[in-house]
Amino acid sequence: MKLIFAGTPEFAVPTLQRLIDSQHEVxxxxxxxxxxxxxxxxxxxxxxxxxxxxxxxxVVQPLSLRDESAINELRRFQPGLxxxxxxxxxxxxEVLAIPLHGCLNVHASLLPRWxxxxxxxRAILAGDTKTGVTIMQMDEGLDTGDxxxxxxxxxxxxxxxxxxxxxxxxxxxxxxxxxxxxxxxGNCPPAVQQDEQQANYAAKxxxxxxxxxxxxxxxxxxxxxxxxxPWPVAFTSWSGxxxxxxxxxxxxxxxxxxxxxxxxxxxxxxxxACGDGALVLLEVQPEGKKRMPANAYMNxxxxxxxxxxxxx
Numbered sequence: 553m554k555l556i557f558a559g560t561p562e563f564a565v566p567t568l569q570r571l572i573d574s575q576h577e578v579x580x581x582x583x584x585x586x587x588x589x590x591x592x593x594x595x596x597x598x599x600x601x602x603x604x605x606x607x608x609x610x611v612v613q614p615l616s617l618r619d620e621s622a623i624n625e626l627r628r629f630q631p632g633l634x635x636x637x638x639x640x641x642x643x644x645x646e647v648l649a650i651p652l653h654g655c656l657n658v659h660a661s662l663l664p665r666w667x668x669x670x671x672x673x674r675a676i677l678a679g680d681t682k683t684g685v686t687i688m689q690m691d692e693g694l695d696t697g698d699x700x701x702x703x704x705x706x707x708x709x710x711x712x713x714x715x716x717x718x719x720x721x722x723x724x725x726x727x728x729x730x731x732x733x734x735x736x737x738g739n740c741p742p743a744v745q746q747d748e749q750q751a752n753y754a755a756k757x758x759x760x761x762x763x764x765x766x767x768x769x770x771x772x773x774x775x776x777x778x779x780x781x782p783w784p785v786a787f788t789s790w791s792g793x794x795x796x797x798x799x800x801x802x803x804x805x806x807x808x809x810x811x812x813x814x815x816x817x818x819x820x821x822x823x824x825a826c827g828d829g830a831l832v833l834l835e836v837q838p839e840g841k842k843r844m845p846a847n848a849y850m851n852x853x854x855x856x857x858x859x860x861x862x863x864x
Contacts, residue, residue, distance in 0.1 A: 553632035553736050556651065558582040560598045563721045564637035567658055568600060570725035571635065572607050576732060579629050580610045582617075584640050617647050626650055633732060636690060637724065645692050653735050655690040658724040660717070662686060662702055664751035667695035672720065673713045674754040676779035679771075682706050683716070685724040687731045689743055698743035703727040712781040712799075759784040766812035766864045770802050770829030785837070788812075788864045791856075795863070796837035803830035812864040814857070820847035824863055 555578050557568050571578050581604035589596040597605075604611050614622040627650050634655040636643065648655050661671035663686040668674075675683040684704035691697040703723045707716065734740050762784045764773055777786040777800050787796045808825035809815045815830060816823045822833045837843040850857060 556631040556634040558639040559600045559637035560584040562599045567725035585613045657688045664746040666754040668754035669756040671754040673779040700741045764788045767827040770826040793839045798835040800831045812862045
């Protein structure tokens with residue numbers, strides 16, 4: 553089939569690559585306009601644009617898909633399907649109706665569990681033991697369309713948002729290609745309506761959410777650390793400065809002191825009390841410095857870090 557692909561971040565790259573390697577024809581790739589990035593604020597193309605251009609595929613970067621000229625341009629491709637993966641622009645009804653078989657979305661949740669911008673992180677924060685990807689027939693709502701296929705994974709205790717993101721990105725590409733192949737063969741999976749009673753909204757992450765509340769139980773604080781790795785990264789304060797926490801584990805000794813208190817030093821690793829239990833910090837990043845193992849941080853600050861001091 554002739555396909556239009558719409559996506560922007562790294563999560564969309566494996567799906568686009570699977571389509572490029574398939575028997576289908578990606579006639580154009582839609583992605584967000586280039587934007588300034590990095591310390592120098594140089595204009596940078598999206599990961600999807602970089603992949604498309606390296607494969608000689610036409611790239612289209614409209615500011616919106618609501619104006620008539622952009623809609624007419626898309627219509628001229630006469631696509632059989634439009635595939636959308638974390639594109640970042642809303643598709644109006646007029647666009648959804650253009651492809652012969654409509655528009656499919658690869659969503660990083662077992663819908664309707666987490667709809668919205670941050671389903672991976674919200675699943676970890678909530679303590680979900682499983683998640684996955686959903687291939688969905690798009691409608692005008694926010695991730696409300698009928699589902700066509702699910703692929704499920706287990707969320708392990710040591711899984712960060714980054715690791716889960718990478719696993720789901722590959723899973724999504726495989727699942728999407730199965731559905732596209734079945735549509736071409738005339739045996740599309742049955743569309744299943746979502747149960748609105750089971751829907752949750754996965755709101756966009758904010759830096760303020762990443763501040764650690766040490767009064768929470770240790771497992772909940774650990775989930776926050778895992779969910780906000782690699783962005784915005786969980787943080788606490790000590791001695792008037794910010795300390796980012798990249799990794800930690802539950803302390804074996806469940807006895808602890810007041811929340812935020814440095815209760816002990818375990819093999820040169822700091823053990824911080826939580827509302828229930830304690831955490832051993834494994835990797836940290838002092839303000840203005842690079843991330844480092846927590847024992848290296850302790851060695852560098854051994855003169856002024858003592859048990860009994862309070863973080864947060």
